[in-house]
Amino acid sequence: MNTHAINDKPSLHTMDNLPFGLLIRPTFSGQTVEQLPVSELRALAREHHLLILRGFAPTFVDSPSLTRYAEQWGTIKMWPFGAVLDVREHLDATDHIFDHSSVPLHWDGMYKPTIPEFQLFNCLKAPAENQGGCTTFLNTRALLADAPPERLELWKTIEVTYRIQKVVHYGGEVCSPLLVPDPRDGQWVLRYNQPAEKDTRFLNRHALEYHGLAPEQVAHFEQDLHERLHDPRFFYAHAWQQHDVVIADNFSLLHGREAFTSRCTRHLQRVHIHGSPVCTNTALKR
Template sequence: MIITPLDPFGVRVDADVDRPGARLDELPVAELRALAREHHLVLLRGFGGFAGALELTEYAAGWGTISMWPFGAVLELVEHENPDDHIFDHSYVPLHWDGMYRPQVPEFQLFHCVSAPGEGQGGRTTFAHTPAVLRDADPGQRELWERVTGIYRRKMEFYDSEAVSPVVTTHPDRGFPVIRYNEPVAPDAEFVNHPDLEFTGLPDDQLAEFHDTLTAALHDPRHLYAHDWQTGDLVVADNYTLLHGREAFTTRSPRHLQRVHVLGEPALDNPALVR
């Protein structure tokens, strides 16, 4: 494997130039899994793509047990004509963690780019390195964040759930501190199907400081990686550690991703799920 670091975190694995289009299943998943746990994000580029959702599912099963949804294993992330939720719109998506409303939280997300947006059309997927945010935080800011608990309610086609989590908590397997946070939607944003968010633990007059300082730290270039998609890319992200979101993209652009959730070993029962 040809491995190079990404900035500010993660690694990129490129296909050998002498073997363009080599199959991903020729790479040892155990080594890729170790890279994902160490570096939290792995970009696989230049390899042969997947013929369809079934082929992607078969590959993802090599990473572990797939978290199944009512629609199956693969979520097709593509703009809908009349979306009933923001994930099927072209708007930005705030930073969050996957599985926060589900019975089990996946360890890994596999994102496969079927078709990349055109140049200048936006649509980068964003990833925030939450242990780095906490490491670099001013002690007073971190103490403020540690006092806050988020209460998140969201209703969509696939669930109607409530999750409650401290903003600063611990990695379920490795014990280092991480952030679990769903950014509030910007007040001026056009956004389909707002989640209902509530934050407790601070007086009302300190909540703005909490959100402003945490958002600035999460989006600090030292902590945020924004991925420019190329058709055929496969990105594996550590969902236990990172938060992720999406930049807005030009409506009717050809942006089409596929996403699969892979559970940990053992599977993590969602500690935040209330209902």
């Protein structure tokens, strides 16, 4: 297949509401995502942490076609359901992932032995504009670069145990430092699974137990962190359009979801790509 270099084409853009990441658009009619060199995309994803490929001719029409493309990115992290997770509402959902509720910020693979470097999303069906369902992304490197030094020193001493029932494809118990080195370059990144909002419908609520914080410090810590997590300089909510392809850096970003209208058309597909070497989840070994 012919591929076309990205960097010498006027195809890179920023969007008004995009605080980090890159928007990449086709440079000629009928161009497909498969015609962009994966090696260049991978380098851009590591540099900018989020790539939004919009307006390309649709070619990922089913799981096999998306899987074949994802294999070019590296080793696919396999799950009991296979390579591709269909992210859409289940009317009999037992976990928030398959409900229409919001999903708090988290990182993928946190309960699994290995953690993927990238998530590759393909939007098969977007919700209507007024139906919600944005996928949220937080640039933790930028957040940490902005945090006061005394806050960083406190955060380096905190660990968090997370517990959740395994009712779908993930679950269990892990204990992770709040700050960990990015496995690629050792820079600090934030690993945090936000508590679910209180007093709202939330299927399979997870529990947090803080270490290194006195009980009376927890409320202030959570409030302070919550505000930083939603600082528009670091936080981006992606409103899906049909056939969007999004590549997200799971090592340095956290991600979540805004609630959406039940029974709307929202249907995403997601594939996990491992880094090289594969990242072992040390939080699971504790």
